Amino acid sequence: MKTSVELDPEVDDLAPTGDIITPYDERHFVTYLRLLDAKAENADWKEVARIVLHRDPVAEELRTRRCWQSHLERAQWLSREGYKRILEQAAANKA
Secondary structure (H helix, E strand, O other): OOOOOOOOOOOOOOOOOOOOOOHHHHHHHHHHHHHHHHHHHOOOHHHHHHHHOOOOOOOHHHHHHHHHHHHHHHHHHHHHHHHHHHHHHHHHHOO
């Protein structure tokens, strides 16, 4: 990992897509974990967006919903498949 993980970083409107772990992903590992935890607890997406993503779902509901959805989808991809890339990168850095 080349980028330091942040505890409560600001987020872009849309999370990255694709099969590569990006520096943005690396900075947002904690954000992704928080989103997965909230999903597992059936937390209201609007509250999660306000707290975790620093978005206002009342003032900008559509924009906030897209932001929340894209980051949740990225978090789910990382938990299903992306973590393999993280392990591969870590192994390559050790070699």
